[in-house]
Amino acid sequence: xxxxxxxxxxxxxxxxxxxxxxxxxxxxxxxxxxxxxxxxxxxxxxxxxxxxxxxxxxxxxxxxxxxxxxxxxxxxxxxxxxxxxxxxxxxxxxxxxxxxxxxxxxxxxxxxxxxxxxxxxxxxxxxxxxxxxxxxxxxxxxxxxxxxxxxxxxxxxxxxxxxxxxxxxxxxxxxxxxxxxxxxxxxxxxxxxxxxxxxxxxxxxxxxxxxxxxxxxxxxxxxxxxxxxxxxxxxxxxxxxxxxxxxxxxxxxxxxxxxxxxxxxxxxxxxxxxxxxxxxxxxxxxxxxxxxxxxxxxxxxxxxxxxxxxxxxxxxxxxxxxxxxxxxxxxxxxxxxxxxxxxxxxxxxxxxxxxxxxxxxxxxxxxxxxxxxxxxxxxxxxxxxxxxxxxxxxxxxxxxxxxxxxxxxxxxxxxxxxxxxxxxxxxxxxxxxxxxxxxxxxxxxxxxxxxxxxxxxxxxxxxxxxxxxxxxxxxxxxxxxxxxxxxxxxxxxxxxxxxxxx
Amino acid sequence: xxxxxxxxxxxxxxxxxxxxxxxxxxxxxxxxxxxxxxxxxxxxxxxxxxxxxxxxxxxxxxxxxxxxxxxxxxxxxxxxxxxxxxxxxxxxxxxxxxxxxxxxxxxxxxxxxxxxxxxx
Numbered sequence: 001x002x003x004x005x006x007x008x009x010x011x012x013x014x015x016x017x018x019x020x021x022x023x024x025x026x027x028x029x030x031x032x033x034x035x036x037x038x039x040x041x042x043x044x045x046x047x048x049x050x051x052x053x054x055x056x057x058x059x060x061x062x063x064x065x066x067x068x069x070x071x072x073x074x075x076x077x078x079x080x081x082x083x084x085x086x087x088x089x090x091x092x093x094x095x096x097x098x099x100x101x102x103x104x105x106x107x108x109x110x111x112x113x114x115x116x117x118x119x120x121x122x123x124x125x126x127x128x129x130x131x132x133x134x135x136x137x138x139x140x141x142x143x144x145x146x147x148x149x150x151x152x153x154x155x156x157x158x159x160x161x162x163x164x165x166x167x168x169x170x171x172x173x174x175x176x177x178x179x180x181x182x183x184x185x186x187x188x189x190x191x192x193x194x195x196x197x198x199x200x201x202x203x204x205x206x207x208x209x210x211x212x213x214x215x216x217x218x219x220x221x222x223x224x225x226x227x228x229x230x231x232x233x234x235x236x237x238x239x240x241x242x243x244x245x246x247x248x249x250x251x252x253x254x255x256x257x258x259x260x261x262x263x264x265x266x267x268x269x270x271x272x273x274x275x276x277x278x279x280x281x282x283x284x285x286x287x288x289x290x291x292x293x294x295x296x297x298x299x300x301x302x303x304x305x306x307x308x309x310x311x312x313x314x315x316x317x318x319x320x321x322x323x324x325x326x327x328x329x330x331x332x333x334x335x336x337x338x339x340x341x342x343x344x345x346x347x348x349x350x351x352x353x354x355x356x357x358x359x360x361x362x363x364x365x366x367x368x369x370x371x372x373x374x375x376x377x378x379x380x381x382x383x384x385x386x387x388x389x390x391x392x393x394x395x396x397x398x399x400x401x402x403x404x405x406x407x408x409x410x411x412x413x414x415x416x417x418x419x420x421x422x423x424x425x426x427x428x429x430x431x432x433x434x435x436x437x438x439x440x441x442x443x444x445x446x447x448x449x450x451x452x453x454x455x456x457x458x459x460x461x462x463x464x465x466x467x468x469x470x471x472x473x474x475x476x477x478x479x480x481x482x483x484x485x486x487x488x489x490x491x492x493x494x495x496x497x498x499x500x501x502x
Numbered sequence: 503x504x505x506x507x508x509x510x511x512x513x514x515x516x517x518x519x520x521x522x523x524x525x526x527x528x529x530x531x532x533x534x535x536x537x538x539x540x541x542x543x544x545x546x547x548x549x550x551x552x553x554x555x556x557x558x559x560x561x562x563x564x565x566x567x568x569x570x571x572x573x574x575x576x577x578x579x580x581x582x583x584x585x586x587x588x589x590x591x592x593x594x595x596x597x598x599x600x601x602x603x604x605x606x607x608x609x610x611x612x613x614x615x616x617x618x619x620x621x622x
Contacts, residue, residue, distance in 0.1 A: 131578055138585045145592060149599075157600045158612045164593050165522070168534055171589070172541040175582055179541075182575065183548035233615045295618060 003060040005051055006075045008044035009083050009122035012037055017115035030111040031098060037115055038094050041087045041122075049080040053481070057488065057498035059128065067128075067499050068189035074128035074499055077485035078329055082256050085333045086121045088467055089248045089340045090114070092460035096344050097241035099456045100351060105151050105239065113150070114245070117143035124253050128499055130181060130188045133257060134174055137221070141167050144250060147242045148234060159234030166230040170220035177213030180206060181265075191499035193265045194492050204268055211266035211273070215258070222254030224314060225284040228307045232291060235306070236299035236356075240347030243299065247306055248340030252332050255313045259328060262317060263489045270320065277318035282412045285311030289419040298346040298356040298431065301423055302339065305382065308416060309335045312397060315409055319400050325486035327396030330479060334381065334389040334471060341378045341464040345371065348457045349431060352446075358427065362436035370458065372432045374465050379424035381468050384417050389472035392479060507547045514540035525609045527597050534593055538586040542579055549575025 016037030023029035052058055057076045061067060075083075094114070101110065120140025127133050145167075149160040182188055184206040185196045197207055216227070223231040235247050262273060288308025295301045313335070316328025348371055349364065350356050365372045377388065384390035394417060401410035446454070471478045488494055514536055521533030555570040601607060 131581070135581065135585070138589075142588065142592070145589075145596075149596060152599060152603070154603055155615055157596070157603060158615050160596055161600055161609075161612065162615075164589075164596060165530065165534065168589055168593065169522075169537065171585075172537055175541045176544055178578070179545045179548040179575075182578070183550075188574070237615055297618075300618075 006060045012041045013115040013119035017112040020112045034111045038091045045084045068192035072128035079125040082125045085336045092464045093245040095460040101241045155237040159237035163234040174217035180210035191496045218254045218258045232303045235303040244343035281314035285416040292423045322486045324400035326482040329482040331393035338381045358430035361431045362434045365432040383421040392475045527607045
């Protein structure tokens with residue numbers, strides 16, 4: 001049963017995708033299978049989290065080959081938390097796409113690809129093997145390629161070509177890194193690697209080099225400065241249901257892999273990595289938020305903010321204290337939800353008004369007060385205003401920074417928070433507050449059916465907002481769990497003993 | 503042989519990067535293919551070259567007889583080749599679609615998603 005519990009977040013989307021491929025011609029059947037798979041995935045990942053919370057790190061050996069020879073699946077608190085957040089966003093995006101995505105795209109395999117993407121996310125979070133991590137990343141990246149290009153409009157193709165090229169390069173950097181690790185240490189099992197790098201026989205220089213390959217590879221995937229330029233060029237091009245999921249989760253999975261590798265394996269030369277991460281984190285935050293400030297499109301502002309928020313997650317890794325890593329973990333969870341929600345809100349707005357350009361929008365505060373409140377909550381969460389969720393993540397990171405006297409990075413992060421409020425205020429002013437500049441009488445009158453559609457689109461946004469409010473207003477259990485997860489991450493012995501059964 | 507292969511890998515990496523940085527679509531495709539090849543060759547060489555001995559365990563023994571070629575890089579390589587092949591074919595189809603809808607072979611024409619839309 002325990003082994004099944006770890007496998008379920010991988011098996012459910014896999015079987016869901018296979019089953020929905022059998023019903024290629026019937027979108028309705030794919031939708032039913034999709035919702036069943038999402039509900040099961042959500043339940044399974046919550047069961048996994050409760051199980052780990054009670055019994056510690058869980059492992060299973062695929063095909064019963066003992067570690068370190070076979071592929072190990074490892075579930076600790078960090079991976080389980082990411083899997084849960086992924087399934088919550090998956091659920092919301094799924095609900096949104098039923099009405100929010102055009103029929104043509106739905107008939108061309110949207111649901112199976114979405115499920116395989118979730119399979120890749122779960123796999124990347126649960127694997128305990130370096131090469132297997134690469135394979136899961138490929139699974140999710142190929143799905144991202146397909147989803148970004150799905151429909152084949154001009155901007156999509158243009159975004160896809162940038163995304164595919166840069167990610168192909170990142171993948172090959174990852175492979176080279178794996179090659180160096182295998183060539184020097186002779187193993188691919190993360191737990192055994194963690195043992196081997198701590199022995200005096202390891203070559204620190206070669207391991208550092210491998211670490212830098214991983215930093216570049218996952219840095220591209222997580223959109224760290226100066227490797228992020230593909231992100232604002234491609235994330236806003238697909239329809240909003242697709243952008244919302246990809247923008248919400250994929251960069252954070254890259255961040256997950258970075259945190260996992262640089263707390264478990266590449267820890268031997270922290271004189272190099274910690275200053276490097278600090279500088280990268282600072283630049284990522286600042287450049288991202290400045291990029292956002294210059295944009296005039298709802299989705300592009302949000303895309304640049306992804307980059308800026310990645311900086312905060314990297315900052316936790318750069319400070320490298322239990323509190324800072326806990327802050328990063330909490331921040332990843334918060335950011336996946338808030339970012340997806342903001343994208344979904346922009347989708348609801350565009351569904352009503354047919355544009356994402358700030359100049360053309362306006363007057364939503366009077367027309368759709370509920371949506372305004374929902375946006376207000378998410379935007380303030382993103383900016384980190386208490387008592388919303390972003391505040392707790394930033395508070396933990398800032399406190400951890402002050403504890404070890406890293407004042408500069410903390411000041412940068414607080415200044416970036418102010419800039420984040422500025423961009424969110426810009427969206428608020430332009431989209432919700434000001435009068436609509438050009439009133440198109442055709443768009444103002446909605447038919448009965450359109451109104452029903454628009455109300456249905458609010459449903460996933462409301463669900464996500466409830467979760468955001470929950471982790472913000474009742475942060476205690478989530479913060480406590482993030483701290484436990486950080487302790488598990490920094491205490492590598494726990495991971496090693498769980499996998500190698502010593 | 504072990505001395506030549508690293509040089510070949512280096513040449514492949516640099517040639518592919520050079521081609522990727524070109525503006526023409528076709529050179530982009532060639533560059534991506536060469537980059538994948540260079541990576542695969544690197545993975546192959548990193549497992550140490552052993553000629554003649556395969557890691558097959560004889561029926562009456564418990565371990566394979568030394569010297570044998572390390573099977574793990576070969577397995578990795580096989581997986582990487584298959585995945586790379588998939589991505590490359592996807593890229594080629596994608597680039598063909600881009601060529602059909604944009605009517606250009608110049609990557610510099612593809613800068614609209616980076617621009618800030620002023621007057622929409």
